[in-house]
Amino acid sequence: MNQPQAALVTGAGGALGHATAARLAADGLDVALLDRDTEALERTAEEVRKAGARALALTTDLRDAAAIESAVDRTTAELGPLRVLVNNAAVYPARPFLEVPLSEYEEVVAVNQRAYWVAAQAAARRMTTTGGGSIVNIASITMHGGWDSLAAYVSTKGAAVSLTRALARELGREEIRVNCVSPGAFPTAAEEIHEDPEGYTRHVLDHQALKRRGRPEELASVVSFLAGPDSSFVTGQTLEVNGGWVMA
Ligand SMILES: NC(=O)c1ccc[n+]([C@@H]2O[C@H](COP(=O)([O-])OP(=O)(O)OC[C@H]3O[C@@H](n4cnc5c(N)ncnc54)[C@H](O)[C@@H]3O)[C@@H](O)[C@H]2O)c1
Numbered sequence: 001m002n003q004p005q006a007a008l009v010t011g012a013g014g015a016l017g018h019a020t021a022a023r024l025a026a027d028g029l030d031v032a033l034l035d036r037d038t039e040a041l042e043r044t045a046e047e048v049r050k051a052g053a054r055a056l057a058l059t060t061d062l063r064d065a066a067a068i069e070s071a072v073d074r075t076t077a078e079l080g081p082l083r084v085l086v087n088n089a090a091v092y093p094a095r096p097f098l099e100v101p102l103s104e105y106e107e108v109v110a111v112n113q114r115a116y117w118v119a120a121q122a123a124a125r126r127m128t129t130t131g132g133g134s135i136v137n138i139a140s141i142t143m144h145g146g147w148d149s150l151a152a153y154v155s156t157k158g159a160a161v162s163l164t165r166a167l168a169r170e171l172g173r174e175e176i177r178v179n180c181v182s183p184g185a186f187p188t189a190a191e192e193i194h195e196d197p198e199g200y201t202r203h204v205l206d207h208q209a210l211k212r213r214g215r216p217e218e219l220a221s222v223v224s225f226l227a228g229p230d231s232s233f234v235t236g237q238t239l240e241v242n243g244g245w246v247m248a
Contacts, residue, residue, distance in 0.1 A: 004054070006079035007227065008032040008072065010062060010119060011089025013040025015188035016138070018047065019216035020086055023224045025053035029084060032056040032075035034068075054079060062089050062115035063107070072122040081130040084227040085123040087116040087160070088138045090153070094193045097151040105152045112156035113163075120167055124176055132175025134227045137164050139182040139238060144246045157182075161238050168236030177235040179226040184242020186214050209244025 007024045011017040013035035021031045025048040033048070033055060035041045041057040048055035056078055058071045076082050090112045093104055120135055127133035140157040147154055164180040171178060185191070185204045194200040205211050222241050225231050240248050 004030050004080040005083040006030050006032060006075050006081065007084035007086065008034065008075050008082060008119070008123065009086045009088055010034045010115065012044045012057075013037040014089070015190075015216050016183065016186060016219050017086075017088045018044045019220040020088060020223050021055075022047045022051060023217065023220035024084060024086075024227060025049075025051035025055070027224055027228060028053070030054040030056070030079040032058060032071065032079060034058050034060040034062065034071055035089065036061050062119075063110040065114070065118045068115060068118045069122050072119070072126065076126055082123055082126050083133045085119055085133070085135045086138070086223055086227070087119055087135070089115065090138070090140075090156075092150060092153045092190060092193060094149040096149050100152060108152040108156055112153065113159045116160060116163060120163070120178070124167070124171055124174070127176050128171075128174045133177075134231075135167065135171075135176065135178045136223050136226050137161075137178070137180045138223075139180050141182055141184045141240070141242050141246055143182065144248065164238065165236050172235055177226075177231070179231070179234060179236070180238040181219065181222050181226065182238050182240050182242070183219050184208065184214060184240070184245045186216055186219060188216065204245075207245045208242065209247075212243070214241070214243055 007029040009021045012021045012033035038059045045055035045057040137160040139160040142154045143157040168178040
C-alpha cells in the first residue's frame with residue numbers, strides 16, 4: 001500500500017480554500033485545513049472526508065508564527081509526510097491609502113505575507129527530509145494594475161510572486177517546487193467589499209475574454225496541477241486564472 005501523503009491548505013474555510021482542499025482530497029491526499037473560522041473549517045473537513053481522504057481541521061490564527069509551526073508538526077505527525085502546501089489565506093480590508101492606519105497594514109502583511117513565509121519555511125524544512133514537495137502561493141489579479149482602496153492587499157500579492165521565485169530558485173536542489181496561482185475575480189465572500197455587486201459583475205464580464213463568472217473548482221484544478229506530478233518540471237511560475245482578463 002502507498003504511504004499516505006499530506007497537503008496543508010491555509011484559509012481552507014474560505015471559498016477558494018474549500019474548493020482547493022476538496023480537489024486535493026479527490027487527488028488522493030490527506031488534507032490539513034487551517035483557518036481561524038472553526039465552523040467553516042468543519043464544512044471543508046466534511047467535504048474532504050466525502051472525497052475519501054482524511055481531514056485534520058486546525059483552528060489557527062495565521063498571524064501567530066508558533067501556531068503555524070505547531071500546525072505543520074501536527075500535520076506530519078497525524079497525516080504523514082507533507083507533500084503539498086497551499087498558502088491561500090488572505091485579508092483584504094478596503095480603505096483609501098491615505099487613511100490606512102499602520103495597524104491595519106501590519107495585519108494585512110501578517111496574514112497575506114508573513115504567514116506565507118512562515119508556513120513555507122516550516123513545510124520546506126520537513127520536505128527536505130522526505131524527498132521534496134510542492135508549494136503553491138495564491139496571488140491576485142490586482143497585483144498587475146492595482147485596485148482602488150486595496151494598496152496593502154495588492155502589495156502583499158506582488159510579494160507572493162517574488163517569494164515564489166526566490167524560494168523556487170533556492171529549493172529546487174531539494175526537489176521542492178514553488179509556484180503561484182493568481183486568481184481573477186471569483187464570486188466569493190471577497191466580493192462583498194464592492195458596493196454594487198451587479199455593476200461589479202458587469203465590470204468583470206466586460207474585461208474577461210470568457211463571458212461568464214469563474215467557479216472556485218476552476219481555480220482549484222490549476223492548484224491541483226501545480227501541486228501534483230503533471231507539473232513536475234514547472235517551478236517559479238505564476239499561472240493566471242482569470243478568464244482572460246489580464247493576459248500576462
Ligand atoms: N475571490 C476572488 O475573487 C479572489 C481574487 C483574487 C485573489 N484571491 C485570493 O484567493 C485566496 C482565497 O480567497 P477567497 O476568495 O477564498 O477569500 P475568503 O475570504 O473566502 O477566504 C480567506 C480565508 O482566510 C481566512 N483567514 C483570514 N485571516 C486569517 C487569520 N489571521 N488566520 C487564519 N485564517 C485567516 C478567513 O477566515 C477565510 O476563511 C486569497 O489569497 C485571495 O487573496 C481571491
